[in-house]
Every structure is written in C-alpha cells, then in structure tokens.
Amino acid sequence: MEKNNSLWKIIIVALVSAVIGGVVSGVVVSKMNANSTDDSTAKSGTTKVSNVNVKSNTQMGSAFKKVSGAVVSVINYQKPTKNSNDLLDSLFGNSEQNSSSNSLEKYGEGSGVIYSKKDGKGYIVTNNHVVSGADKLEVIFKDGSKVTGKLIGTDKVTDLAVIQIDGSKVPATASFGNSSNISEGDPVIAIGSPLGSDYATSVTEGIISSKSRTVATQDATTGQDIGQANVIQTDAAINQGNSGGPLVNASGQIIGINSMKLASSGDGTAVEGMGFAIPSNEVVKIINVLVNDGKVKRPSLGIKAIDLDQVSSADQSATLKLPSSVTKGVLVASVSKGTSANAAGIEKYDVITEIDGKKVDGIATLHTEIYAHSIGDSVKVKYYRDGKVKETDVKLQATTQN
Structure with a gap:
C-alpha cells in the first residue's frame, strides 16, 4: 500500500505541476502576444507601435542632466559697420544720429557655462572670440529666458572671458574637475549651441583623443597666429557656436572649455572628429585672475611686431637688407617709449630671429618663448639690422596687452 500511495502522490504532483505550468505558459504567451505586432487582423502593409517600455539610465545621460541647466547661449551685439550707404546719407544731409548706425546688430553667437553664484552675482566662462568687440552681451538660458551680461575680463592668449549676470536669474551652476586626471579614451560630452541659440543645449558624445595637443592660437580680429596653446583633443562633435561651452566627464564635471575644431589639414584635406578644449585647470587659473584683476599680466618685450613672411622677398632684401639665409623671424613694427626693448636699443625694422638661443619663426614662437619666462627676467635677443x-x-x- 505504501508503494501504491507513493506512486499516486507522484502522479498527483505531476498533474498539478502540468496544470500550473500550463497556466503560467498561457500567461507568458498572452503577455508576449500583447507586446508583439499581430497583423493577422490588420490590413497588409500596416503595423503598430509596441507598448514595451524601455528605461535607460546611462552615466553620460546623468552627466548631461547635471550640467545642462548651467549651459547658456551668449549673443554678441555690435554697432553696424559703415558701408557705402553711409556716404550717400552724408551727401544728402542725413546725420549719423538720424540713421540706424546707432542701433545694435547681432554679430555672433556662442556658448558659455555658469560656474559660480555668489554675493548676488552669477559668473559665466566663455571664449574671448565669442565676446570680442561686443557693445552688448545677451545671455540666454536653457528655458529661453534672457538677461544682459556684463563683461568682467578677457584674455586673447588663452581665448577665455568671464561674463557677470544677475545672480537671482541663475538657474544652475556647474563645477570644474581636475583636467590632470583625464586619460585618453575617457568618455566625454560637449554641450553648447551649434549654429546658434536655435540649437541651444545640444549634446554630442565622444572620447578624449589626447590629453595634450599643442595648437596655434589666432587673433580673433586679424586671424594671425599669436601663440601656442596646450589643449585637450576630443572627437565629440564641436561646431560653430559650440565655442565657450563645456566639455564634461562622466561625473558631470567640466574638464575643458570647447574652443575650436580642425576642419582641414594644411594641404586642404578635410578631417572629422578633431575638436579642442582648453583644460579646466588652465581655465580656473585664468578666470580667477580675470575676476580679481580684470586682465592677465604677462611678460613682454615692449614691441609690436609682424611675421617676417608677411614682408615681400623684395623688401626683405632691398629694405631690410637681410641675408638670403634669413627667411623666418619677426619684424619689429614699433617700439614703445620707456620700455625695456627701447632701453636695450631695439629699433623699428629690426628683425628678431632668436630668444635665448631658441629660433623665432614668427609671433607665435616669440610669445611662446617670452611667456615661458617671468616678469623681470632678462632674455638675450638676437636680431638683424641693416643686414x-x-x-x-x-x-x-x-x-x-594680449
């Protein structure tokens, strides 16, 4: 009887399991059917959207949410430049006061990021070339609201600027990370307003391609190389209008300020994925000086100069009387009175070729060598005069002066 009872128990358990399994299977199948695209009763060629809800919470998505509220668009307004119509106005007796020349026009747009709110004031870091020449600065927040910005200070050499706004209007602030701790291959996002405020708070993702690249920096007005900068290279898309926006790490910290991109090589070859950002450690150092002093003091010779290669070969030979072996250097355009260069005997039309034994190819390398020293240091200058x-x-x- 015990064997028979055991056998019956096994049979009963098996039957119950089968019934339960069938019910569960039916539920799963029903659920799958509910989530699948069943076109059995629909017209051929039609479809529908699945109701499966996918939740995604990525690390870079969290980083974007942490910083995006502090990213702003910066609008540069300037007085319009005179054109041929101004001459006509003057001929017909229309004064400048009665013309539209006193109105301001939108000159350019860029990005910025609010990094501090203190004592009723908010502070934004952006690029110098974004605010260069501005008669008025307008700041647009993520929600579209606008405030007028006050320029606190600029630095052409590092291409940085600081704008002050009403602190009560500040929606959020972002913090700086240590750019010395970054590594090639680290994920990053670039946030800003590519092509202007119509695309405000756009985000692109990439990696750090290089912790340190040396690139030439240009004067925003003349386009001439004025120095060299040590920058972070990234393949996160950076386009016109992204300038001044933050490059952000996975922790939601600013590790760079986007400044430029390389669109083509020297021979005209188009390139992609080569953007550059000013490292956060350099940014913090410069903006603190700008907030405290309004300007950055650097060592100087006390001259104005241009690249020698901008002078025709005929003038190099006949006017400057340079040997044919001298093809690179800087031509002294003027020497300020009372400066060290003036006291040392440097004159207009001298051609500087070396600083402390290091070759000077142009203004960029001249600045690089000078800025490697401190104010008060003495440097040995090699130059040519009358051959x-x-x-x-x-x-x-x-x-x-930057």
Whole structure:
C-alpha cells in the first residue's frame, strides 16, 4: 500500500505541476502576444507601435542632466559697420544720429557655462572670440529666458572671458574637475549651441583623443597666429557656436572649455572628429585672475611686431637688407617709449630671429618663448639690422596687452 500511495502522490504532483505550468505558459504567451505586432487582423502593409517600455539610465545621460541647466547661449551685439550707404546719407544731409548706425546688430553667437553664484552675482566662462568687440552681451538660458551680461575680463592668449549676470536669474551652476586626471579614451560630452541659440543645449558624445595637443592660437580680429596653446583633443562633435561651452566627464564635471575644431589639414584635406578644449585647470587659473584683476599680466618685450613672411622677398632684401639665409623671424613694427626693448636699443625694422638661443619663426614662437619666462627676467635677443646680426639683453616687463 505504501508503494501504491507513493506512486499516486507522484502522479498527483505531476498533474498539478502540468496544470500550473500550463497556466503560467498561457500567461507568458498572452503577455508576449500583447507586446508583439499581430497583423493577422490588420490590413497588409500596416503595423503598430509596441507598448514595451524601455528605461535607460546611462552615466553620460546623468552627466548631461547635471550640467545642462548651467549651459547658456551668449549673443554678441555690435554697432553696424559703415558701408557705402553711409556716404550717400552724408551727401544728402542725413546725420549719423538720424540713421540706424546707432542701433545694435547681432554679430555672433556662442556658448558659455555658469560656474559660480555668489554675493548676488552669477559668473559665466566663455571664449574671448565669442565676446570680442561686443557693445552688448545677451545671455540666454536653457528655458529661453534672457538677461544682459556684463563683461568682467578677457584674455586673447588663452581665448577665455568671464561674463557677470544677475545672480537671482541663475538657474544652475556647474563645477570644474581636475583636467590632470583625464586619460585618453575617457568618455566625454560637449554641450553648447551649434549654429546658434536655435540649437541651444545640444549634446554630442565622444572620447578624449589626447590629453595634450599643442595648437596655434589666432587673433580673433586679424586671424594671425599669436601663440601656442596646450589643449585637450576630443572627437565629440564641436561646431560653430559650440565655442565657450563645456566639455564634461562622466561625473558631470567640466574638464575643458570647447574652443575650436580642425576642419582641414594644411594641404586642404578635410578631417572629422578633431575638436579642442582648453583644460579646466588652465581655465580656473585664468578666470580667477580675470575676476580679481580684470586682465592677465604677462611678460613682454615692449614691441609690436609682424611675421617676417608677411614682408615681400623684395623688401626683405632691398629694405631690410637681410641675408638670403634669413627667411623666418619677426619684424619689429614699433617700439614703445620707456620700455625695456627701447632701453636695450631695439629699433623699428629690426628683425628678431632668436630668444635665448631658441629660433623665432614668427609671433607665435616669440610669445611662446617670452611667456615661458617671468616678469623681470632678462632674455638675450638676437636680431638683424641693416643686414648685420646683433645681440642684446632685454629685461621683460609686465603687459596687459594680449
């Protein structure tokens, strides 16, 4: 009887399991059918949207949410430049006051990021070339609201600027990370307003391609190389209008300020995925100086100069009397009175070719060599005058001219 009872127990358990399994299977199948696209009763060629809800919470998505509220668009307004119509106006007696020349026009747009709110004031870092020449600055927040910005200070050399706004209007602030801790291959996002505020708070994702690249920097007005900058390279898409926006790490910290992109090589070859950002450690150092002093003091020779290659070969030979072997350097355009260069005997039309034994190919390398020293240091300058080589020691003085 015990064997028979055991056998019956096994049979009963098996039957119950089969019934339960069938019910569960039916539920699963029903659920799958509910989520699948069943076109059995629909017209051929039609379809429908699945009701499966997919939730995604990525690390970079969280980083974007942490910073995006602090990213702004910066609008540069300037007085319109005179054109041929101004001449006609003057001929027909229309004064400048009665014309539209006193109105402001939108000159350019860029990006920025609010990094501080203190004592009733908000502070935005952006690029110098975004605010260069502005008669008025307008700041647009993520929600579309606008405030007028006050320019606190700029620095052409690092291409950085600081704007102050009403602190009560600040929606959010972002914090800086340590750019010394980044590594090639780290994921990053770039946030800004590519092509202007119509595409405000756009985000692109990429990686850090290089922790340190040396690139030439240009004057925003003349386009001439004025120095060299150490920057972060990234393949996150950076387009016109992204300038001044943040490059953000996976923790939602600013590790760079987007400044430029390389669209083509020297021979005209088109390139993609080569954007550059000013490292956050350099950004913090410069903006603190701008907030405290309004300008950055650097060592200077006390001269104005142009690249020698901008001078025709005929003038290099006949006017400057340079040897044919001298093809690179900087031509001294003027020497300011009372400066160290003036005291050291450097004159207009001298051609500087070396600083402390290092070759000077142009203004960019001249600045690089000078900025490697401190105010008050003496440097040995090699130069040509009337075809003859000379040397002199110049004590570097402070300058606030960028």
